[in-house]
Amino acid sequence: MGVVVDPAVPPEVAGMLRANAPLLSRIKAGWVPPAEVAPARRRTPSSALLLAATPVVIALMAVLLASRYAAAGFVLLGTYVFIVLVKIASMSEVAEDDHRPQERAVYEQARWFDGRYLLPEDFDPEAAAVLARAQRAIGTVLRSHVNAEGLLDDARNATMLPAQEWEIARLLAKLSALRLEHRDLLARGIAPEVAAVIEPLERALAGSEAAVVARVEALERYAGHVAEAERAYHARSQIEELRARLPRYEELLAESGADKLAVPEIDRLSQDADVLERTLRRSVKSAHEAFRYLES
Template sequence: MQYVAVDPEVPAEIAELFRRNASLLSRIRAGWAPEPEAAPSRLPVRALQVVGAVTALLLVGVGVTADGGGHTGVFVAALLVFVVFIGHLTAQEPLDAGDPEQDLYRNARWYADRYLLPEDFDAPAEELRERTRRAVEYVLRSQVNAAGMLDDARNSVMLPAQEWEIARLLAKLSALRREHHDLAVDGDSPEVAAALEPLERALAASEAAVVARVEALERYAAHVAEAERAFLAHQRIELLRSRLPKYEELLAETGADALAVPEIDHLARDAGQLEQALRASIRSAHEAFRYLDGPPTEGDK
């Protein structure tokens, strides 16, 4: 499935709609528009049916009134038939849901500058965007993040914002690179070539700055991966340690408690060492996370 980068400020249900419809979004951007919505053809029929039922009910009511109330039972029966009839019409002809293409078109126009499509990225930019997506996705889906061992609240806000900002910069960089390439094709004179050189340096410096941001995210994801491995190993060791009494009981019952193998005793020590390793890896992840915020300000020192 083609990937659509969406500003995290866009409502979640609309962002998901965009991600599911990359091809149609490309067509909308190119000028395509869905056919105007037609008025439901069954509405007049339903209106006539309701009017007819109301008219019949009124006629029955008038007849009852003229008879001095002698046929109240008939009126009540007619009223019940009317209610059942209207309910039947409602069940048979529910209100039509909105046209999905119209819904996508309206939101695509409203949030025109809040999403980016695959064609917005050239090949180098797409590679960096994909690296960013993988790093952010790994952190947000990690068990240590779900367990609250990282700054999960800040992760859920800052990492999608970082991903969007990197995607936005990469799209802008891709567009400028395309323009630069078109200018360079016609720039075979020494004067034009000399004028293009500072622009090329600006593009290279901008790309290097974006690459540094991507690498910072990847370092953070790598620290989280270390914490994840330590966390999973710690969970397993704790599970084994919780079962130690059963083994000790068995050894005592069989008279082999004096011959207990050292590996069983090592479980407790291994659990403690893994817990220390886990805490160290979490601290490293926090340090890498703070690096994403940029250099400390004077107030932070």
């Protein structure tokens, strides 16, 4: 389960948020990206200049080491190595700085759309399991061929199902937060005078969870009808493919003198195709009815 985003958030921003779950977790924990580094701080010796100077430095160092100025050669070597190390360190700093604009962009969007996205840590294990059920059901519908082919109301599915996912996620996140507070309260111990108040609160939590689960079960029923329609759709396609090949089989059977033996089996293809067509229509009709139930 990744980041769940309000479908009203612009698609490009929603994509950025979904792709940066770890960074969003750090932002939620209070992390702030560092300010941009001034260009002056990034200036280091040019790589090309260092590369060009290397043969000269090596030649000069060899001459000095072979002369009575060997100590100066070692000083030159140490100075050059130091410059190279400084350059490597500055390149690492620049490489790290290259990530800062992206981090800053995510940070700004996260602040602007605060409350319009939810992270995995916003859900306790029970809520996460319920949300995963909803997401599986929604994925079954949106990835189906019957939806892509327009046998379902694909336009309404594309808008209503993400809205259902967000509403379910939003309620589950609230439920998770209240359950955590409730468990912390119980862990500290409850005075007898407070016990009478606790029971109605627990019933409220249980009732809210049951209502959300009922929504998810409605989605699962819808997905079940879509899955049945999907199976019929694929089976019908295979039967139609076989029916298209029938003339070649009939020709072969007639030429071989075995046509009388196989006619009943071939005729059954047409019957199976008709049955699958009715099954597909019935399944699509059931899916439409389940969809209308989701809207109520």
